[in-house]
Amino acid sequence: MKLLTVVAAWASIAAGSALQGSCSSCDIDLKALGKSLSSTAKVYCPGTSGFKNVTTRWSVLEEPKVNVVVVPGTENDVVETVKYANKKNVPFLTYNGVHGALVSLGKMDHGVGISLSQLRSVKIAEDGQTATLGGGVMSKQVTDGLWAAGKQTVTGTCECVSYLGPALGGGHGWLQGHHGLVADQFVSMNVVLADGTLTTVDANSELWWAMKGAGHNFGIVTSVTIKIFDIEHSDWAIETITFSGDKVEAIYQAANDYLIKNGTQSADIINWSYWMNNAEADPNNPVIVFYIIQEGVKAVDSIYTKPFHDIGPISIDPQSGTYKDLAAWTSIALDSPPCQNMGFANPRFPIYLEQYNVPAQKKAWDIYAPAIRGSSAFNNSIFMFEGYSAGGVHAIPADSTAFAFRSENLLAAPMINYSPTGEALEKKAADLGNQLRNILHEATGHDDFRAYINYAYGTETSEQIYGSEQWRQQRLRDLKNKYDPEGKLSFYAPIE
């Protein structure tokens, strides 16, 4: 198979019309492909604005490359596209919110992209207990669609990420303290398997366990039915407390003592922090931006905030509103910088933690702050510490899902942002990210680190992203051998 050559042969094409020729040198016969698709499907070739719209990614490091993108209008279009790619013996890859950033995606160097951007429905069942979502729906569409009906569910927090991208790897969200992970809400799903077979997967299916944590490896989800809940509290409040770095030890000691409390953090409380440059707060040094978020109140309870006020922050910024304001408050709304695809490389180096190891936080700060300060190529980096409440996650038996890390309480990840200039900078970024992760790992006391699959750099081992238990690895390998023996769905966090 030849590599991609960009030939802007076609503009946006409705596939039901007669397609002719091929997009590029990879011998993809548009006529044959188009004949099998519905009139609502679209096919885009490189060089067109349609292609650009559905393929431009959040991180440009080791991006996947395809010769053509099909945008299915129906579930059956997904089936036909997979069958077509298999018949032509070319690889295929799902494109959804295009925020997937594992470097393993770079192994996709030609073939067919399948963009789910037309499968974006949200339908609430008459009994109000479940909703059925199209496979390409965005987290924000789910939140907004449910909110309008007085309902909510667990979704990823970022407005520009798809619902299923996070969910298939477990999925962390604001409401997980109540209900568990995003994947814990699944009731059933329609899945196109690697061979193009359309099947329904539910609690009685062999694949059910795997779809909740390792789902990217087993099929393309065209729709999913999920549990939804009545909105109990529409009020939410936040305090954004900004500190200078010399307070790092006091901040994370207070986080352990007053918020995380050995994994018993209250379900209505979330704490996040970002280590980043913020010239307004400090023109010369990175700062620690600490968020305390509370549900059901108009101001965050001083039981939680006072210990942090007492440390002596640079600034304290309280805000109040509703659940729908959370993304903007934490800079992950549609118009926030992380939702713009600006041509940066954004590798992350995630590690789960049970609690903060205060000396390790200090050691990491002392390396991170000088590395991103001033005119450093990495000066847009963010070291993220996500302290969702975890009660709902702990409550679900760990062996019931492929998501393995239910005992953990915190998700930490340096995101080393840079404009790519070549291998030397790429290596420098990876060295820094790995060094920071290693510092936190050494302090956990675990033999190996535990990484969130959806934040992974992409070179982690199967044990590091799917759990080190031998039975987990065996079960995943057995299922992979049965359902995807040729590894067609192995570009994102492959089971190896």
Ligand SMILES: Cc1cc2nc3c(=O)[nH]c(=O)nc-3n(C[C@H](O)[C@H](O)[C@H](O)COP(=O)(O)OP(=O)(O)OC[C@H]3O[C@@H](n4cnc5c(N)ncnc54)[C@H](O)[C@@H]3O)c2cc1C
């Ligand atoms: C700014 C930002 C915020 C984030 N916030 C959160 C968060 O709050 N919670 C959280 O858990 N994660 C979060 N993530 C991580 C997120 O889970 C991953 O980046 C995920 O890969 C994004 O999915 P996507 O559909 O947007 O990206 P894509 O690159 O389109 O998809 C990633 C991969 O997912 C698979 N995939 C996507 N859709 C389907 C489908 N319907 N069927 C089968 N496979 C599919 C494909 O293998 C694809 O390669 C965030 C990431 C970023 C960059």
